[in-house]
Amino acid sequence: MKCSKCGFDNPENAIFCEKCDWKLSETYFPEMRLNRGIFSIAALVLGIISVCLVVFDVSSIAAIVLGAIGLMLGGYSFNYSRLANMPNKNAYLACSAIGLIASVAGFMFGFVDVI
Ligand SMILES: [Zn+2]
Numbered sequence: 001m002k003c004s005k006c007g008f009d010n011p012e013n014a015i016f017c018e019k020c021d022w023k024l025s026e027t028y029f030p031e032m033r034l035n036r037g038i039f040s041i042a043a044l045v046l047g048i049i050s051v052c053l054v055v056f057d058v059s060s061i062a063a064i065v066l067g068a069i070g071l072m073l074g075g076y077s078f079n080y081s082r083l084a085n086m087p088n089k090n091a092y093l094a095c096s097a098i099g100l101i102a103s104v105a106g107f108m109f110g111f112v113d114v115i
Contacts, residue, residue: 004028036084039077040092043099046070050106060113067107074100 001010005028008019016023047070053063078096081089 036077036080037086037088037092039073040081040095040099043070043074043077043103044095045099046073047099047102047106050110051102054106054109054113060110063106063110064114067103067105067110070099070103071107074103 001012001014001024002008003010003017003020003022003024004026005022006017006020008017010018010024014024022028046066050063050067050070053059053066074096078093078100081092081096086092
């Protein structure tokens, strides 16, 4: 059975790859992992921008919009990072969590500013 991660040809009854220990029943998607990790970082960046927009009084509407997007990305990526067995899991979790909190803050402060 060919390993989907490293391509090593394992014996037919093997469960884990003899070369890289990957579980052979699972397909390896390196790009997918990378992309999901980017959501955590995007949530963090959006959250921080959202807060900055309110704090420096640039645009409350933009802060609300970016905060809402950061909120969705943060929630999604936090859940994904928590469940997935990805490298740097805790770093992505932290990014998502901080992004989520910052997005909520930016969204709410922006909203209070408008009304
Ligand atoms: Zn392998």
